[in-house]
Amino acid sequence: MSRQDVLVTADWAEKNLGTEGxxxxxxxxxxTAYDGGHIPGxxxxxxxxxxxxxxxxxxxxxxxFEQLLSAKGIGNDDLVILYGGNNNWFAAYAYWExxxxxxxGVKLLDGGRKKWELDGRTLTTDEVSRPATSYTAIDPDLxxxxxxxxxxxAIGAKNLVDVRSPDEFSGKISAPAHLPQEQAQRKGHxxxxxxxxxxxxANEDGTFKSDDELSELYGEAGLxxxxxxxxxxxxxxxxxxxxxxxxxxxxxxDVKNYDGSWTEYGSLVGVPIEVGTGAGR
Amino acid sequence: xxxxxxxxxxxxxxTDLSKETVLAGRVVAGGEPVGGAFVRLLDGTGExxxxxxxxxxxxxxxxxxxxxxxxxxxxxxxxxxxVVTAGGPGLHTTELAVA
Numbered sequence: 505m506s507r508q509d510v511l512v513t514a515d516w517a518e519k520n521l522g523t524e525g526x527x528x529x530x531x532x533x534x535x536t537a538y539d540g541g542h543i544p545g546x547x548x549x550x551x552x553x554x555x556x557x558x559x560x561x562x563x564x565x566x567x568x569f570e571q572l573l574s575a576k577g578i579g580n581d582d583l584v585i586l587y588g589g590n591n592n593w594f595a596a597y598a599y600w601e602x603x604x605x606x607x608x609g610v611k612l613l614d615g616g617r618k619k620w621e622l623d624g625r626t627l628t629t630d631e632v633s634r635p636a637t638s639y640t641a642i643d644p645d646l647x648x649x650x651x652x653x654x655x656x657x658a659i660g661a662k663n664l665v666d667v668r669s670p671d672e673f674s675g676k677i678s679a680p681a682h683l684p685q686e687q688a689q690r691k692g693h694x695x696x697x698x699x700x701x702x703x704x705x706a707n708e709d710g711t712f713k714s715d716d717e718l719s720e721l722y723g724e725a726g727l728x729x730x731x732x733x734x735x736x737x738x739x740x741x742x743x744x745x746x747x748x749x750x751x752x753x754x755x756x757x758d759v760k761n762y763d764g765s766w767t768e769y770g771s772l773v774g775v776p777i778e779v780g781t782g783a784g785r
Numbered sequence: 786x787x788x789x790x791x792x793x794x795x796x797x798x799x800t801d802l803s804k805e806t807v808l809a810g811r812v813v814a815g816g817e818p819v820g821g822a823f824v825r826l827l828d829g830t831g832e833x834x835x836x837x838x839x840x841x842x843x844x845x846x847x848x849x850x851x852x853x854x855x856x857x858x859x860x861x862x863x864x865x866x867x868v869v870t871a872g873g874p875g876l877h878t879t880e881l882a883v884a
Contacts, residue, residue, distance in 0.1 A: 537838075618859075621821065622823070622861065669835075670832070680835050701833070704833075
C-alpha cells in the first residue's frame with residue numbers, strides 16, 4: 505500500500521467528478537450536511553442506520569451490505585471515493601467496512617468535506633440517482649476487526665492504541681468535549697494502551713500528515729512495530745481513522761479496529777481498567 | 786453520538802449552567818456573521834480537543850471545562866483565533882473574528 509492507493513486529492517477528485525466507474529460517496533452521522541450541499545454526483549450513506557444494524561449492536565452483515573451498495577448503485581468494479589465531515593471519521597469507518605466486505609477499489613478523499621469547502625469547490629443540492637446494481641460482497645475479513653476477547657488477550661501482548669482525547673483516556677470525561685456525556689458504565693482505558701489521539705494524525709484542514717510525521721508520531725508514543733496492533737476509541741469511528749493510518753498509509757501488517765471500543769469495553773463486568781495517564785508511556 | 790450537535794444559539798434543554806462550562810460565540814468577518822466555519826477548540830497547551838461547524842448565523846458552542854482555551858476558526862473568509870479563560874461553570878461567550 506502507498507498513499508496513492510489509499511487517498512485521492514481534492515484536485516484529482518474535481519477532475520474525476522464525471523468519470524465513468526468512479527462513484528463519490530458522502531458518509532456522515534447526520535446527513536443534513538449532504539442535503540445542504542454535496543460533491544456533484546455523490547450519493548450519501550448514513551453511518552447511523554445504513555452501516556450499522558438498526559436493531560442489534562453490530563455492523564451490517566454481508567447481505568445487508570450487498571443490499572445497501574446495490575440500492576446506492578455501486579457496482580463491484582466501481583472505484584468508490586469516500587468523504588465526509590468530522591475530519592473524515594465516518595468516511596474512514598466506511599472505508600474499513602468496505603475493506604471488510606472485500607470491495608477492491610475504495611479510496612478516501614484527503615481532507616474530506618472540510619478541505620473541499622475551505623477550497624471553495626463546488627457543492628450542489630441536485631438529487632443524485634444511480635441505477636441499482638447487483639452487488640456481491642465477500643464474507644467479512646476478520647483480519648481487520650477485533651472483538652472483545654481478543655482485546656482482553658491483547659493486554660500486555662499487542663499494541664493497544666487508544667485514540668480518544670487525553671481526558672477520555674485518563675477517565676476524566678466519557679465523551680468528546682463538544683458532545684453530551686453519555687455511554688459506557690465506567691471511565692478510563694484498557695491497561696497497557698498507549699494514548700495517541702486521532703487528531704494528531706491530521707492537519708488542521710483535515711488532510712493526513714505526511715508518512716514521516718506519522719511514523720515519528722507513533723514511534724515516539726511507544727508503538728512497537730514488531731507487534732500486532734488493535735486501535736479503539738469510543739464507538740469505533742475515530743479508531744477507523746487511526747486504523748487507516750497504521751495499516752493503509754504506514755503499511756503495518758496486522759492492525760485491527762476494535763469497533764466495540766470503549767462503549768463495549770467500559771461496560772463489561774470484571775475486566776481490568778486503568779485510569780490516569782497510563783503505564784503505556 | 787459522535788456528530789456535532791446543532792450549533793444553534795439556544796442551549797439544549799436541561800443544560801445546567803451551574804455545573805456545565807459552555808463556551809459559545811459567533812464567527813464574524815468585518816462585523817458580519819460567517820456561517821459554516823470550522824471552529825476548533827484547543828486546550829491550554831494548544832492541543833486539539835474538539836471541532837464543530839458554525840451554524841448559518843456563525844454561532845458555535847462547546848461543552849468544556851474551566852480553564853484557558855483557544856478557539857480557532859477556519860473559513861473561506863479567512864482564519865482567526867481567540868483565547869478564552871473560563872474561570873468556572875457558566876456560559877462564556879466570545880466573538881471570533883476571521884480575516
